[in-house]
Amino acid sequence: MNWLDAAVVIAYLVGMIAFGFWGSRRAQDSSDYLVAGRRLGPMLYTGTMVAVVLGGASAVGGVGLGYKYGLSGFWLVGAIGVGVLILSAVFAPRLQRLKIYTVVQMLTLRYGSESIQVSSIVMLAYTLMLTATSTGAYASIFVVLFGIDRWLAILIGGSIVIIYSTMGGMLSITYADFVQFIIMTVGVFFLMVPFGLSHAGGWGAMHDRLGAEFFSLDGMGFESIITYFVIYTLGLLIGQDVWQRIFTARTPKVAQVGGIGASVYIILFGIAGAVAGMTAAVVLPGIEVRDEVYARIATEMLPAGFGGIALAAAVAAMMSTASGGLIAAATVARTDVMPLLRKVLSGAKPRILNAEEAAEQARDNAAREEDVENDMNRNRIWVLCLGIVTMVLSLLVPDVVAALTIAYDILVGGLLIAIIGGLVWTRGNSAGATWSMITGSLVTLAVMAFLEINAEQRFDGVYANEPIYAGLAVSAIVYIVVSLMTKPTAPDVLAAWQDRSANGVREDEEVVTPA
Structure with missing residues (x-):
């Protein structure tokens, strides 16, 4: 690995820690910590929405699919973009107006029943596994980049995510995500695609050297395309990690317009990733493991230093998803799961609530009686503990x-x-x-x-x-x-x-x- 590429990635990681220290000084209360004070404008909101949904599967996986299937490889990321589009255009303004923190709180307000809180267990499991998967993904890049063991890669990468997420919460994550959004844009749109097309001899040369199926939108098969829409589009409509980003928007209009803008960017990102993979199919034929294609493009088709930026873009995609999943898991655990467990242990039975009780159910009486700093510390403890849990999951779950x-x-x-x-x-x-x-x-x-x-x-x-x-x-x-x-x-x-x-x-x- 070129030392300059490694230095670029290390500089990026140091920058993420710096955002943690910055965020810890700016976050004043639980609203800042969990939903960035609900004050994000269109630009920051669009960037953070893009960053949280474009993870390793989108960046590394999308390029690998382009390498194997051609243009139709964009459907994985395209399905994610469609999910963000539907959520933003149809539901985001209503969700932003609720001024809540979790999906389960929305269910409690809508149905007026404590029995709904059982769903918090499923949501917690989803957010924990999302974080663990992203942790394992960027650790795999560190293994190749720095030549270290997987357990050490998980420890280093996971610790960096935990540090900037724990210290500044969503405020740190938001600004870190925006930087990650810029790095992803530069790495894929301005480096991998142009240099890839140059190495491949241009679009015309690719037409001559690749089969016609590479330029077909259904080259991977209709069943695989449907799979992506079933898993990613539907999952994005109800995921806590994505909803929590909606709650950061300053106004319902920001949540809607910014989200639609994010969806357009995501779809274009999917097309760019597929094209980058196609250029590698011309220049670097014979790669058996498609998840290696992204790294091979960065190290073999980009100049020294630029390859580091492209690798940093992949790490950024994975870390933004990991940090988003971590803050979501902590929010669900503290806001929904712990109150549910307390009720179960006390023997209390679920009740049907009236309107006032339904709203009160989602509030935290204890937190309102405590000073802000103690409340912030409790949030940090939850993020820290669940961050450690996700690192252990990445190490232990095969x-x-x-x-x-x-x-x-x-x-x-x-x-x-x-x-x-x-x-x-x-x-x-x-x-x-x-x-x-x-x-x-x-x-x-x-x-x-x-x-x-x-x-x-x-x-x-x-x-x-x-x-x-x-x-x-x-x-x-x-x-x-x-x-x-x-x-x-x-x-x-x-x-x-x-x-x-x-x-x-x-x-x-x-x-x-x-x-």
Whole structure:
């Protein structure tokens, strides 16, 4: 590895730590720490939204797919862009007006039931595995770049993410993400694509040397394209890590317009990554492991130093996803999971709430009575502890990708209908949502287990699409049938929800704070 490339990556890592120190001086309260004070403008918001969703699968994986399939390799990142587009254009303004911190808080406000909080367990598992997967991804680059063991790479990279996330929270992460967004832009659009096309002899030469299937948008196969939309588009609609970025927007308009801008950028990023992979197919044929294509382009097709920027762009994509998943996991654990566990241990039974109780359920009485600094310290402890947990998961779990797939399947198959249903169908109620989540999750797990047992025959095991299809179908049927067969949501709860999601939080109304 060229020493100049390594120096560029090291400089980037040092810069991320510096953002942690800067953020620790700027973050004044829990709002700053968890949602960047809810004051991001269009530019910062767009950058941080792009950074959190474009992880290792998008950067490294997208280039590798372009190497193998050509232009159709862009569909993985394209599906992510479509998910951000739908979420931003349709739902983001309403979500921003709620002034909440978590997906589960939205469910509590909408359905007025404590039983909804069970979904927080699934959301926590998803965010933890998302962070662990990203940690393992950038550690693999450090192994190659610095020639160190994987455990040391995880320790170094994970510690850097933990430091800047713990010290400054979302405020540090936001500005770090914006820098990562710039590095990703330069690395892919201004370095990998132009230098790649130059080495390949231009677009015309690529046409002559690559097969026609490389220039077809369905070259990877219709089934694979559908898989990306099922997993990534649907998952992005309800992921805590993405929603938490929406909560950072200054206004509903920023959340909508900035998110739409991010979606356009993401789709263009996917096309650029596929083109970069195609140039490598011409210049560097015979690469067997497609996840190595990105690094091979950076080290063999870019000049010294520029290759370091491209590698830093890949690390930036992975670290931004890891830090976003970490702050999301900490927020869900503290705000939703711990109150649920306290109720379970005390023997309290779930209740149906009125409008005032539904709003109060999401508030943290203890945090309002404590001084701000103690509250900030509690947030930091949660981020630190869960950061250590994700590093341990990266070291101990042999296949974090399989674990993330399971978490994603349960997230979509179990929770999607209840969450989206609550946003679009007023007749949906807490009973329908609760049973929808339970049955959808159980069916998803059952089908997944069946396919894994019979994987040696013709199934893809945990990587198959069937678990999500089955979970979504059962979840939707149960949600509709149970909601229609039971009492509607209490009128005062529904009226309060509609007023809050349409008009926002009034000046005399307390904003939901983390538990």
